[in-house]
Amino acid sequence: xxxxxxxxxxxxxxxxxxxxxxxxxxxxxxxxxxxxxxxxxxxxxxxxxxxxxxxxxxxxxxxxxxxxxxxxxxxxxxxxxxxxxxxxxxxxxxxxxxxxxxxxxxxxxxxxxxxxxxxxxxxxxxxxxxxxxxxxxxxxxxxxxxxxxxxxxxxxxxxxxxxxxxxxxxxxxxxxxxxxxxxxxxxxxxxxxxxxxxxxxxxxxxxxxxxxxxxxxxxxxxxxxxxxxxxxxxxxxxxxxxxxxxxxxxxxxxxxxxxxxxxxxxxxxxxxxxxxxxxxxxxxxxxxxxxxxxxxxxxxxxxxxxxxxxxxxxxxxxxx
Amino acid sequence: xxxxxxxxxxxxxxxxxxxxxxxxxxxxxxxxxxxxxxxxxxxxxxxxxxxxxxxxxxxxxxxxxxxxxxxxxxxxxxxxxxxxxxxxxxxxxxxxxxxxxxxxxxxxxxxxxxxxxxxxxxxxxxxxxxxxxxxxxxxxxxxxxxxxxxxxxxxxxxxxxxxxxxxxxxxxxxxxxxxxxxxxxxxxxxxxxxxxxxxxxxxxxxxxxxxxxxxxxxxxxxxxxxxxxxxxxxxxxxxxxxxxxxxxxxxxxxxxxxxxxxxxxxxxxxxxxxxxxxxxxxxxxxxxxxxxxxxxxxxxxxxxxxxxxxxxxxx
Numbered sequence: 178x179x180x181x182x183x184x185x186x187x188x189x190x191x192x193x194x195x196x197x198x199x200x201x202x203x204x205x206x207x208x209x210x211x212x213x214x215x216x217x218x219x220x221x222x223x224x225x226x227x228x229x230x231x232x233x234x235x236x237x238x239x240x241x242x243x244x245x246x247x248x249x250x251x252x253x254x255x256x257x258x259x260x261x262x263x264x265x266x267x268x269x270x271x272x273x274x275x276x277x278x279x280x281x282x283x284x285x286x287x288x289x290x291x292x293x294x295x296x297x298x299x300x301x302x303x304x305x306x307x308x309x310x311x312x313x314x315x316x317x318x319x320x321x322x323x324x325x326x327x328x329x330x331x332x333x334x335x336x337x338x339x340x341x342x343x344x345x346x347x348x349x350x351x352x353x354x355x356x357x358x359x360x361x362x363x364x365x366x367x368x369x370x371x372x373x374x375x376x377x378x379x380x381x382x383x384x385x386x387x388x389x390x391x392x393x394x395x396x397x398x399x400x401x402x403x404x405x406x407x408x409x410x411x412x413x414x415x416x417x418x419x420x421x422x423x424x425x426x427x428x429x430x431x432x433x434x435x436x437x438x439x440x441x442x443x444x445x446x447x448x449x450x451x452x453x454x455x456x457x458x459x460x461x462x463x464x465x466x467x468x469x470x471x472x473x474x475x476x477x478x479x480x481x482x483x484x485x486x487x488x489x490x491x492x493x494x495x496x497x
Numbered sequence: 498x499x500x501x502x503x504x505x506x507x508x509x510x511x512x513x514x515x516x517x518x519x520x521x522x523x524x525x526x527x528x529x530x531x532x533x534x535x536x537x538x539x540x541x542x543x544x545x546x547x548x549x550x551x552x553x554x555x556x557x558x559x560x561x562x563x564x565x566x567x568x569x570x571x572x573x574x575x576x577x578x579x580x581x582x583x584x585x586x587x588x589x590x591x592x593x594x595x596x597x598x599x600x601x602x603x604x605x606x607x608x609x610x611x612x613x614x615x616x617x618x619x620x621x622x623x624x625x626x627x628x629x630x631x632x633x634x635x636x637x638x639x640x641x642x643x644x645x646x647x648x649x650x651x652x653x654x655x656x657x658x659x660x661x662x663x664x665x666x667x668x669x670x671x672x673x674x675x676x677x678x679x680x681x682x683x684x685x686x687x688x689x690x691x692x693x694x695x696x697x698x699x700x701x702x703x704x705x706x707x708x709x710x711x712x713x714x715x716x717x718x719x720x721x722x723x724x725x726x727x728x729x730x731x732x733x734x735x736x737x738x739x740x741x742x743x744x745x746x747x748x749x750x751x752x753x754x755x756x757x758x759x760x761x762x763x764x765x766x767x768x769x770x771x772x773x774x775x776x777x778x779x780x781x782x783x784x785x786x787x788x789x790x791x792x793x794x795x796x797x798x799x800x801x802x803x804x805x806x807x808x809x810x811x812x
Binding site: 224226229255258259260264266268271272273274275276277281282285286321322323334337338340341 | 708709710712713714715716717718719720723727728731732805806807
C-alpha cells in the first residue's frame with residue numbers, strides 16, 4: 178500500500194510506500210516501529226479516516242472479508258467503522274466527549290446495531306462496562322471524561338470499540354499514556370476480550386516487548402515500509418533485519434544494570450527526507466555500497482519470516 | 498448566611514446583587530457629573546439664585562451629594578424610585594410603560610440572533626474551505642464595520658420603502674402585531690450581532706473538530722445528527738452562549754440609537770430625553786433597572802452554559 182500527503186495539484190509527499198499487512202480471523206498481529214514510521218497512518222487507512230489527516234491512498238488495496246475498501250465511498254465505510262472494525266485511537270485519554278456521560282456515548286454505539294429499546298441499550302452498556310472490568314458500573318456510566326482516571330478512560334474507550342461486536346480490533350498504542358501497572362492490566366484485558374469475542378487484533382506499539390506478549394505475528398515498520406514480518410518468536414529469537422535487531426537490543430527490560438542502554442544510532446528518517454537506497458542504511462552497521470545504491474528492498478522470505486534486508490542471510494550467520 | 502454562599506449558584510447570585518448595587522451608585526454619580534442643573538434648565542436664564550435654590554429643594558436635589566444619596570437609597574429600599582423632574586410622573590410608572598417596548602425589542606433581537614447566527618456559524622465552520630466560507634469571512638467583516646444608523650436607514654429604504662414589508666417607523670403594542678414593527682429594528686441590530694456571534698461559533702466548532710474525541714466518534718461509527726449535535730455543536734456552544742448573554746446586554750444600549758431611528762417609544766428614547774433634561778431620578782431609575790436586566794441575562798447565560806457543558810459549570 179502507498180499513502181501520500183498532498184494537496185490537490187501540489188507535490189505529493191509519501192508517508193508509506195511499501196507496507197504489507199495481512200491477518201486471518203482471530204489472529205493477533207503487532208505493528209512495531211519508531212514514531213513517524215507510518216504505523217498510525219496505516220491503521221487510519223484501514224478504518225478510512227485518512228482524509229482527515231490530509232492524506233490519501235495512492236495505490237494498493239485494503240481488503241476486509243473479501244471486500245475492497247480502498248477508495249470506497251464514505252457510505253461503505255460507515256457500515257465498517259465500529260461494526261466490523263473496532264478501533265482504539267492513539268490518544269484515547271482525550272477520546273471521550275467531555276460534555277456527555279459515558280452512558281450516552283456507549284448507548285449511542287450500542288444502539289447503532291439494529292433496533293433496541295432504551296432500556297435494553299442501557300443494560301447492554303452496564304454489561305459492556307463490566308466486561309472491561311470496571312467496578313461500580315452504574316457510577317462510571319453517569320460520569321464524564323474528566324471524572325475518570327486514565328486507566329478508566331482507556332477501559333471505556335475499549336468498551337466503546339467493542340460495543341458493536343467487531344470482527345477486528347485495532348489498538349493504536351493503547352498503553353502508551355498509562356503508567357506501567359495499568360499498562361499490564363490493559364494488555365491483559367485486550368488479550369482476554371480478543372479470546373472471548375473471537376476478534377482478530379492489530380496492536381500498534383513502539384515497544385517490541387508489548388507485542389511479544391500479546392501477538393502471534395509481528396510486522397516491523399521503518400520509514401513507511403515493512404522491513405520485517407513473521408511469527409513473533411522468530412523475530413525475537415533470530416531477527417533478519419538490522420532494524421529489528423536494534424529494536425530488540427534497545428529494549429529497556431533487557432538492560433544490564435550499570436551499563437548504558439543501547440540506543441539506535443542516529444535519528445529516525447522522517448517523512449519527506451528518506452535517504453536513497455535502503456532507508457535504514459545511515460543507521461546500519463551492515464550497510465555497504467549496495468545498500469546505498471539500490472532502492473528500498475522488498476520483503477523476501479528468509480528463515481521463518483520475511484525481511485527487507487539484502488544482508489538477511491549474513492545476519493543469520495552473525496547471530497550464530 | 499456565609500455557609501449558603503458556598504453553593505456556586507447562590508454565590509453567583511450574590512455577585513450579581515453586588516454588581517447591581519455598584520450600578521446604582523454609578524448611575525447616581527454619573528448623572529451628577531454632567532454639567533448642568535435640572536432646576537436651572539427648567540426655570541430658564543431669568544431665574545434668580547433664590548428661585549433655583551427653592552426649586553432644588555422642591556425637587557429633592559438639595560443638600561450635599563452624600564445626603565442626597567442617603568435619601569435616594571432609603572427611598573429605593575421602600576421601592577420608591579422617585580418622580581420625574583420633568584413630567585412629575587413616578588419613575589416606576591414611566592419605566593413600566595416604556596420597558597415592555599424595549600423588552601420586546603430585546604427578545605425579538607435575541608431570538609433572531611440565535612436563529613440566524615446558529616445555522617450561519619455551523620455552515621461557516623463546515624464549509625470554511627469553500628467559496629461560502631470565504632464569502633462569509635468578508636461579509637461578516639463588512640457587516641460588523643457598518644454603523645447601525647447607516648445599516649438601519651439602508652434596511653428601511655429596502656424593506657419599508659421599496660417593498661412594503663415593514664412600517665418606516667412607529668410602534669403598536671400587543672403581541673403578535675407588534676412583531677410587524679419590531680422585526681426591522683431587530684434585523685438592524687443583528688447586522689452587527691449575527692456576524693460576530695456566527696464567527697465565535699465558527700471558530701469554536703473548528704477548534705472542537707480537531708479534538709481527539711471527534712475523531713474517536715467518527716472511528717466508532719457515530720453519524721448523522723447525533724454526530725453534529727453531540728460532538729461538534731454542543732461542545733462548542735459555551736463561548737457562544739456567554740457572548741449571547743453579553744449581547745443581550747448590548748442590545749439595551751443599541752436600543753437607544755435604534756429607538757430613535759425607528760421612533761419606538763422604548764426606554765432608550767426616554768433615557769436620551771431624560772439625560773438632556775438632567776432628569777436625575779428618571780436617569781437613575783432607567784440605568785439601574787435596565788442594568789438589572791443585563792445582570793439577570795448574563796446570569797441566565799451562565800446557568801444555561803453550566804447545563805449544556807459541564808466543564809463550564811459555575812464553580
